[in-house]
Amino acid sequence: MSPAWSRIMGISTLLLGLGMLAGPALAVVAKQLFEFNRSVWVENIAVRQNGNLLLTTLDQGRLYTLDPSSPNPEASLVVQLPGVTGLSGISELGFTSDIFAVAGGLINETTFSITPGSTSVYVIAHSLPPVTGVILRTIPVPAAVVINGMTTLPNPLYRRVVLGADSGAGSIYRVDTSSGSVESVFQDAQLGPGSGGTGPAAQGVNGIKIFNGYLYYTNSHMGTFGRIRMSDDGRKFGKVEVLADVPVSGEATGLDDFALDEQTGVAYVALHPGSVLRIDTTDAKVTTLVGGGTDSVLKEPTSVVMTEDGGSMYVTTGGGQVVEVCL
Numbered sequence: 001m002s003p004a005w006s007r008i009m010g011i012s013t014l015l016l017g018l019g020m021l022a023g024p025a026l027a028v029v030a031k032q033l034f035e036f037n038r039s040v041w042v043e044n045i046a047v048r049q050n051g052n053l054l055l056t057t058l059d060q061g062r063l064y065t066l067d068p069s070s071p072n073p074e075a076s077l078v079v080q081l082p083g084v085t086g087l088s089g090i091s092e093l094g095f096t097s098d099i100f101a102v103a104g105g106l107i108n109e110t111t112f113s114i115t116p117g118s119t120s121v122y123v124i125a126h127s128l129p130p131v132t133g134v135i136l137r138t139i140p141v142p143a144a145v146v147i148n149g150m151t152t153l154p155n156p157l158y159r160r161v162v163l164g165a166d167s168g169a170g171s172i173y174r175v176d177t178s179s180g181s182v183e184s185v186f187q188d189a190q191l192g193p194g195s196g197g198t199g200p201a202a203q204g205v206n207g208i209k210i211f212n213g214y215l216y217y218t219n220s221h222m223g224t225f226g227r228i229r230m231s232d233d234g235r236k237f238g239k240v241e242v243l244a245d246v247p248v249s250g251e252a253t254g255l256d257d258f259a260l261d262e263q264t265g266v267a268y269v270a271l272h273p274g275s276v277l278r279i280d281t282t283d284a285k286v287t288t289l290v291g292g293g294t295d296s297v298l299k300e301p302t303s304v305v306m307t308e309d310g311g312s313m314y315v316t317t318g319g320g321q322v323v324e325v326c327l
């Protein structure tokens, strides 16, 4: 048995064991760290190397930070990005710490409709205390409907290049934050949006992460989790492989962004209106980690990020929450 297999079997045994007593959602502890005291849709999250969190929101283009180790974590403003109202994907650039690419556009917080041509990718430095949130560069991506999830290429040659998921066009953009060049590099019907409306459940390709030469993705309205082989430079893509198909009708209303634990190959995927799924990329097994049934801790989970040690994760929600989940 490979180490990976014994780990998977160990975890399933644990879930099964606890499941017989109290239901699988209680196999982990979910604890709310913070909730905005007004209506703020938190869309995405990143962890800085010092452990502090960065939160993108649909709150007038505001990027917030929060220290999860504080006894009473409070979100504080890092920067309000000009010319946009909604921030979505965020990814640390790989060439130095504390410089992040953040996507934004004119996104209506109520209807989620997006003004055509309003999308940009910002490069933000977070590393010069007490000055935080310095905007180093603004790269317009006017051809995109939206840039939703975003991820940095892992290859050392391309540490300043991000890929962004266009949920409205079903395509992948490649943005070189160094040269400012923008290309649409892949489009496929499997990444396409739904026909009904502009809300979170109608989005196409949403979260994206690169792992072992594949681009892993969620498609919100199809409820699919899949992968595409890709070249190191993020320009060439193979065929879409759908790994898991999650029913998104009735109680479940759409997959959102996710974290991928590179030690175990397990993805932790936000599912509206109230769960986090565990999807194993090695065998495509899907289980509910948090939420489902009568568990109502999470109000519209939007994204998940792992801590450096892989022992816990933070989940953001459209209900303005940051929730810690310990594995």
Ligand SMILES: *[C@@H]1O[C@H](CO)[C@@H](O)[C@H](O)[C@H]1NC(C)=O
Pocket: 037, 074
């Ligand atoms: C909400 O939180 C902010 C920031 O912590 C604070 O300044 C404000 O007074 C709070 N408002 C209410 C109504 O509690």
Ligand SMILES: *[C@@H]1O[C@H](CO)[C@@H](O)[C@H](O)[C@H]1NC(C)=O
Pocket: 108, 109, 110, 111
């Ligand atoms: C968002 O859309 C709603 C409904 O159409 C509208 O009432 C509101 O003014 C819009 N908000 C902005 C900031 O445009």
